[in-house]
Amino acid sequence: MAEIPYKIYLSENEIPSAWYNVRADMKNKPAPLLNPGTGEVLKASDLYPIFCEELSNQEVDNDTKWFDVPGEILDFYKMYRPAPLVRAYCLEKALGTPAHIYYKFEGNNTSGSHKLNSAIAQAYYAKKQGLKGVTTETGAGQWGTALSMATAYFGLDCQVYMVKVSYEQKPFRREVMRTYGASVTPSPSMSTNVGRKINEEFPGTNGSLGCAISEAVEAATSQEGYRYVLGSVLNQVLLHQSVIGLETKAALDKYGIKADMIIGCAGGGSNLGGLISPFAGEMLRGEASYDIVAVEPASCPSLTRGSYVYDFADTGKVCPLAKMYTLGSSFMPAPNHAGGLRYHGMSPVVSQLYDDGIIRAVSVKQTEVFEAATKFARVEGILPAPESSHAIKVAIDEALRCKETGEAKNIVFGLTGTGYFDLVAYQKFNDGVMEDYIPTDEEIAKSLASCPKV
């Protein structure tokens, strides 16, 4: 077997030409979306007023195993993919571990994260349908940046509702989106009904992801030629993100490496779901066994402390209901929570896989996440996003455990993006003033009480 390089780059013709739909291999399918008014199961056509038609079809299709990646999307993928699978030789040496650590690095594009994989797909289908533009929300800003890049490429209008506190604290994220031609509105705004209502009820509010979603959906459905797009949670997003896992698996196979443990950070589930899809598929088909770990913030622990029930996807309650591990749509992570991974629910696919025991989940505190991030940056040279650093934390812990036991485990984790726009949080950590927050059982019970009775 050839020596394993620092970075395993597949060639461009090894970029997956089809997305893998893990739902096709799931015996227990993820629960369908429901109409929030009537509680009825939504068909693809029911989603057409909100989402592009082909994306709606992908959303409800639990049977088609492979979806061809259209040529124009493949061409765009070639600008920044294949993403490297990196052997963390330097980190292994610094830890003195016999474990072999690999990370799939998705930060090598201007959006700085894996979000671009689905953004370009959603923009493509919007263009194909002849739409004028799309609307969306963004919190930490990775998704909005990715979408504005994708829409710039296809010449579509892009309207981003950005959570007000992020809009004000992350002016640089906003400027990247503007540079790509997107319009960025702080949410809640006064330009939608739901925004005006929230501003009236909660004067001076900082906004939330759930609220920005409501605004973006209203903006899409009230303008001719617009649809709403979303960067996580949805089945279609996990489908597109399967390129991460497919490339990871191809790179491992190429060098005859069998992963023992696969680790991904988990907010809405877009990266985790994409990374683990082909591995979970093998487990579902009984072909292999992996220790798959979802890592979530202790301050927003939907898998480890939430309930698996139908819930609202947004604050304004205009979106379909989804069955997911959730903390309740009224749950808000503490203000000192840095970075993304702050959504109250979890992708229905990931939720079902978790409920079926295919994956497990752990939660970690943000100060220990930034400790791991700093250690990683100093030896591997990449400044990781706070989100990605949740996975780094668990990978380092496992590598140190291997040091004690002498196991030469193959640990694979997803390095979803870079931390260039998260330096306010790094500064807090560098100054020693970063705090942890763990919600009480009472807080979670209270927000869970806001879930609908279905």
Place this chain on the structure above:
Amino acid sequence: MAEIPYKIYLSENEIPSAWYNVRADMKNKPAPLLNPGTGEVLKASDLYPIFCEELSNQEVDNDTKWFDVPGEILDFYKMYRPAPLVRAYCLEKALGTPAHIYYKFEGNNTSGSHKLNSAIAQAYYAKKQGLKGVTTETGAGQWGTALSMATAYFGLDCQVYMVKVSYEQKPFRREVMRTYGASVTPSPSMSTNVGRKINEEFPGTNGSLGCAISEAVEAATSQEGYRYVLGSVLNQVLLHQSVIGLETKAALDKYGIKADMIIGCAGGGSNLGGLISPFAGEMLRGEASYDIVAVEPASCPSLTRGSYVYDFADTGKVCPLAKMYTLGSSFMPAPNHAGGLRYHGMSPVVSQLYDDGIIRAVSVKQTEVFEAATKFARVEGILPAPESSHAIKVAIDEALRCKETGEAKNIVFGLTGTGYFDLVAYQKFNDGVMEDYIPTDEEIAKSLASCPKV
């Protein structure tokens, strides 16, 4: 011939194992450094109190053609090299040009620029010499970031004097350096003699690169076990940066592509000198001919409007004198000048190649640079650094000229880095309030009068 991919990645064993010293092929050698007090030519040993010994040797060696890259540096290079040579298919399509455009992308590492290529070499030699640490200055912050990454890797102390206005306007740059363990001091500070003197003479000054250099040199020479390191201008830096050009040439050769035009942005000359070295070498040996273009800002036009004379390298006049194209060490680019490329002089090697007609130079205005940057970002997906965008501007102009003439020229340019930390400048451009500034002949004559009589 195989189809040319979007990104040409060499394999890790194709990373150059030796740096190429273009001085060995120059008939007219760059002029030697002089003692600022006596005017005498400096030997390597004269530089030992300031620079590491091996680096001093590299600095004055005009004869050795190849320097082996030490194994530990090669290992570090493998973390982020080879850098891709990208075929700008999307830009070509957007421009409708028959020209083929290639760019060598050096931004795929956390420092966000090519500076890391020399930073790791300089840190390595400091470590090898048994030093405790190094001192340096940084303006826009790319060099300081690269050096702090490199010193973190080797466990060296790193003291960065950051031009005060950048320190205040770019807190995120500062935080990246701190995350890598560097200490960052705004310059002029009150912790050096030269800093106190400048603060006394010019109360409330914003600082300058020349002043920060003086402080860093004083800090290095007044502390046991410290040396000074510099990210541009010096011969040793261009030597290390030859990896850019060697990889570029190897990638072109692999696909049988003959470059017609090679374009690099030029501040102190580190990227330009590295990128063009092997191509200039072929010209010097009479083996090939290229149109090599240095692009500098109209606001700091050392090649196109400076004089080729001996000058001070720093404001405090503690550094050796260098013969270079210069605007005079008292020259300050206008406050509205964004980004780097603001040094008053030009690398002696680049200066000599320019004087001998091996390369030519043009200057461009910053508003047209940001126009080109935005156009590039929207189709190629990478948010370029303002510095790099100088080269983009000239590449796009040439591609549009080819559109008129029908020429299928091969245009190669250096994309030195990313613009994540330059969004204040992008915001000015997006808001339509960015201005241009071109110094008058009188201003340049006045600052040139400050050059020493040698």
